[in-house]
Amino acid sequence: MLSKEIQTILEDAGKTGWVVEPEAKKLLSLAGLNVPRFTWATGWDQALQFAHAIGYPVAVKVVSPDILHKSDVRGVMVGIDTDEKLSAAFHHFSTLRGFAGMVVEEMVSGVELIIGAKVDYQFGPVILLGIGGTGVEIYKDRCLRMAPLDQKEAETMIKSLKARQLLEGHRGSKPVCVSALTHMLAGFSDLVMQLEDHIESIDLNPVMCSPDTCVIADARIMLHSKHAATAAGREP
C-alpha cells in the first residue's frame, strides 16, 4: 500500500505528467531510499540559508515542470562554493522556462550508475542497472531484469555489467559498497512493484556509488498517461 504522502505527490504531479526532482526525491526517501540532503528553494533567501546550513560546496538544479532534461539548458551546476556563484546560478535558473525554484543539495561523489524502471506492456515492471551519467546512451552498458528483485538477483545484475570492474575497484580505486547497491536495487524494485499502476518509467541517474554508500543524485518519475492530466511539458 502506498502511503498517503506518496499518493499526494503522485496526485500533485498528475497535471504535468511527471514528478519534478525534489518531489521525486522526497517520494524515494519516503520509500527508504538514500538521497542527499537537499531543499527545494523557491526564493533566494531560502537557497542561501540552506547552502550555509549544509556548507559549501553544493550542487544546484533548476526546478521546472517544463524542463525534463535539465543539463541541456545549463540547469545543473555542481561545485558551487561561494554566495556569488550561488546567486549567479539562481539568476540564470530564474530566466528558464517554467522556473519553479531551485534544488540546493550536498555534493555527492562516486561511480555514476543509472537505476531505472519501466512498466513494460508484455513483461510488467522491469528494473535496469547500468553505467550512468550523461554517457548512458553511449556506453549502453546495462542489464535488465523483471521486478521484483531480491538481493541475490541484484548481485547478479551488478556482476553482469561489462564495466563491473569500476565497481569492484580498478587500478587502485576502492571497491564501491556493493551491499548498499544491492539494498537500493531491491528496495527500489519493491517500490516499483507498488507504483506499477501509476508510473510509466523512473530514472535514477546518476546514482553515486562510493566505498561507503550509494546515493540517488537525480531522479525523474514519468507517470502513466492515465494519471497524467496533460502531456504538456513533455519533451520528445
Add this chain to the structure above:
Amino acid sequence: MNLQPLFKPKTMAVIGVSSTNDRHPANVIYNKNAHRYPINVFPVNTRGGVFQNEELITSVSALPQKIDLAVIAVRAEYVPDILAECIKAGVGSAAIISGGFAESGNTEIQDRLVAMAKEADFPFIGPNCLGIYAPAAVDTFFIPSERMLLPDPGNVALISQSGGILVDQMLKFSQEGIGLSMAVSIGNKALINELHLLEYLGNDPKAKVLAFYVEGFGKNEGREFVRAAGACPKPVVVLKAGKSPEGRQAVSSHTASMAGDYDVFSAALSQYGVVEAQNEIELASFCEALSCSARFTGCRVGIVTGSGGHGALAVDACTDHGLAVPSLPVPLQQELREQLSPSARVIASVSNPIDLTGSAGDEDFVVTVRRLSKTPEIDCIIVLMLPYLPGTSSDLGARLSQIYRQEGKPLIAYIPHIEKYGMLIEGFELNNIPVSPSIEGAVLMADAMRRCQRC
C-alpha cells in the same frame, strides 16, 4: 478448458468444404484427414451441394456423431454463427483457420468469438492459423500432402504465431532428422495462446523440448509466459520476430501483435532460463541438441578434428558464445600422442583443438574421444568429422556413439549433410547424439545444452 479434443480428436467436422473448388483449404484439410489419419471426418457446408458424390452436410447440428474438433474455414463474417452452432451442438473444440480478423482490423468479430468461447468454456485455436499437426494423429494444415515433407515423430513440440515459419521449420526438421511431437500454429491466438500450450505440453509425455516462434505477447502475458517456462521441467526455446523498429511494424500487420521492447524480451527470457534462438537456424540447432538428453554445466569444450581450419573456426565460434577451449595438461597431451597411429602421431596437434590431421584413421578418433571423455578438464566434446578423409570409415559414427553411451560425456558432431554421408550421420543420430551440418551449428548446440540449465 479441456484441450484433449483439440489435440487428440477422434471425430472431426470440416466446415466450409467446397463442392466446386477442390483446392479450397477446407477440401485439402478434409481430404488429408479422411485418407491419412485415424479420424472420422465429416464435410460441412451450410449452403449444401454435392461433394465426392455425396450431399454435403449443411449444419453442425445435423452431424451423425459427437464431434471432437470442428475445423472452420469459412469467411470471417460467418464464423461467429458457426462457432455458436458448434458450442450449441456440443462440439469439443475448434480450429479457426480463416483470416480477416484482428490482423486486418476486424477486432470486433474476433472479440465476439472470444466472449462466446469463454462463456461456454470452449477451446478454439486461431483465427488466422494453420491449426494442429500431430504425427499419425491429426493434420489441419491446408497444405496438400504431396507438397509437404513431414519430420519423423519425435520429442520436439513446435508452436508458432506464423504458419509459414512453422511449415518451414518442419521442412528443416525433416531434413536435419529432428523428431517432432506436435506442431501448432496459433495465429492471432485470440483465446488459446503460448501459455495454454506451455501448460498442456509441459504435461504431454511425448514432448521433451518446447519451441516457440513468438511475434509478441499481450499485456503482461510475457511475464506469465517466462515464469511458467522457468517452472516447466522441459527446456523452452524461443525465436522472436520484430526486434527492430521495422520488424515491429511488420509483426503488427501480420498477426496484430505488439512486438514490444526487444531488450526487455530478451532479458526476461534469460532471467528465467529460456533459451533464445537468434534465427531459424539456431532454433533448429537448439531443438536438435536439447532433444538429446545430454546436458552439462561448465563451459570447457574439447574439439577433435581432422582439419586445422575446422578446429580454428570452431574455437572462434566457441569464444563468441562464451565457451572455452582450454589447452590440455601436458602429460595428457603426451599420453594421447603415444596412443595415436604412427602416421598421425608425428604430425597431429594434441593441445586442443586436437587436430588428428588428414592422415588420421577411425582408431585415432576413437582413442582421442575416449580419452577426452574420461578427462574431468573437459565438459563437452565436439567432433568435427571430415567423412572424405581416406583413413576414416562410415562406422565411425556408431563407434564414437558407443563411447558416449559408456562414458556419458556430452558429444556433438559436425558432418556435412550430404546423402552419401548418411550412414555416418545416422550412426550418431540413432544413438541420440546431435549432428550439425555446420561448425557454427555444432557450437550452438553445445551452447544450448549448457544454457538450458537455469542460470
